[in-house]
Amino acid sequence: MIDLGDVRTIVWKELKELLLQRGTTRRGVLASIIVPLVMLGIFIPLQEGARWVQSPMTPLVWIVVPVFLVATMICDSFAGERDRRTLETLLASRLSDQSILFGKIAAYVMYGWGLTLLGLTLGLITVNVTAWHGELLLFPLRSIAFTLAMSLLGAGFAGTGGVLISLRAATARQAQQTMSWVFMGLMFAGGIIGSKLPATWKVAAAQYLAGGTLVKLALTALLIVAAIDVVLALAAMARFQRSKLILD
C-alpha cells in the first residue's frame, strides 16, 4: 500500500542525496539546478527574445530536457543503493514496497518537472525584462498547458522506465549503459517501425494527423505517454520483490 508520509520520507532522502552527490549542497545545487536553469531558462530566451513565448522550441526543450535529466539520474535509484550496500537495510525497514518504489520515482519526477516549472518561469521573466514592448509577454494557454502536462508525463516515463532498469541492474554504471541503449533503441525503433508498417495503416495515420486539430493530436500524444507510464509503473511494481533485490 502507498503511504504518502512514507513516500515523502523517501523523496526527502533522495533529493538530499541528489543535491549532495558532488560533496556539498552548494556544488550539488549549482550542477543539478543552477546550470540547467541558466542555460535553458536565461541564455536561450535571451537569444530568442520575444519569439521565445511563441516558439515551438520552448515546449520541445522543456519536454525533452527533464526526460534526459531524470533518465540519467534515476539509474542510481536502486542500482546505486545496491552498489553502496544500503539497499538491504532499507528493505529491512517497515516501508512497504510501493512506498519505496513510488517515493524514488516521485523524487526524480519532482526534480525534472520542478526544473520545467522554474525554467519556464525564468524564461518568461527573462524575455519580459529584455524584450519589453509595453505589454506582458505570456505563453499561449494551450501551448503551456500541453508543455506542462507532457513534461510531467515525460519525466514520469523516464522515471518509471529508469526505475525498472535500475531494479534489474547490478550496478549504477550498468543501469546507465542499459538506459543509453534503450534511448538509442527507441530512436532507431521509431524509424524502423514506421517504415515496416503496412501501407493502409500509414494512410490511415496520415489522414488522422491531417484531419485532426492540434488539440486532438496533443491529447492523443498525452494519452499515449500516460498509458506507457502506467504500463512501466506496473512492470516496476511486478519487478519489485525484496528477495530478488537482495539476491541479485
Add this chain to the structure above:
Amino acid sequence: MQEIVIRTEGLTRDFKTVRAVDGLAIEVRAGTVFGFLGPNGSGKTTTIRMLLGLLEPTAGRAEVLGFDTRTAAGEIRQRCGALLEHPGLYERLSAEDNLEFYARIWRLSAAERRARIRELLEHLGLWERRKEMVGKWSRGMRQKLAVARALLHRPALIFLDEPTAGLDPVAAAALREQLDMLARSEGVTVFLTTHNLSEAEKLCGQVAVIRAGKLLAIGRPEELRSQARGQKAEIVGQEFSPNVLAAVRALPQVISAAVEGNRLVLQLQGGATVAPLVNAIITAGGQVEEVRKASLEDVFLNLVEEER
C-alpha cells in the same frame, strides 16, 4: 515463563543446488541476548534474512514476535531493528541525516526525533561530529552509527550481524554493556551473530551453533560447555609429579591427562566438575595456581570439527 519471540521449525533455504539453511529449529525467549554462532558461509545471514521476511524459506516455517515470516513480514519489520552484514549508511549524508531518515521511516515525531538522535549520538560519543558526511568516517564510527540506527525506534527485537566488527575494544565493551542493559532492563531481545566467541560468552544468555546450515548445538553457554564431549581443562601449577598424574588419571571423570610444562592438560567426561580434580592434585602433593575450563571457543571448535 518468558514469551518466545522467535520460533523456527524445519527452516530450510536452498540456493539452486546449495542448501544454505537445513531444517533449523530454534526458540528464542524474550529479553535474552541470543548468540548465533557459526563459521563463514554457515547460513547465519540467510537465517536473519528469512526471519526478517526478506527471503522466503524453501521449506519449514518461522514465527517472529508471533507473526509468520511468509504472511506477515511487514508486521515483523515494523517491530524489529536490524544491523545487517553491511552498515547500510548513506555516505553522502551526514550522521544526523542518516538517523533523521530512519527516524522518519519509524514515524517518530519531530521532537522525539531530535531528542532520540541526540541521546544516541551523545551516548556513542558522536554528537560533536553529527554534521560530517558519513563517507569520511572510520569503519568503527560507521558501525557505531549503524548500531544507533538499529536502536532508534526502541524495537522489541534487534538483529545484529557482527555488531562489534571494526569497533575498538573500548567501544566494543561499551556496546556489549548497552546490549546487556537493553536486554535486562528494557526486555529487548537481541539476536546476535558474531565470530567473537568470548563476546558471545560474556553477553549471550543462549547460543546456537550452526555449520553448513545445520544446527549443531543450542543452549546456555555453560550448558554447552558441560555437555561437550571431550571437554578440556587446564590446571596451571607446580609439582605435577608422576604421583599427581596417577592420582588424576584414577578419577572416573578423567579421560586423559598429560603434563605440558607447568600445565596439566585434561580431557574430561561431559558434565565433569573440576573441584574433585583440584582436591586430588593437592592431596597427591601438587600445587594449583589456576584452573582453566573449556571456553565456548573450545566447544565451538569441537562441534565444528566433529561435523567435518
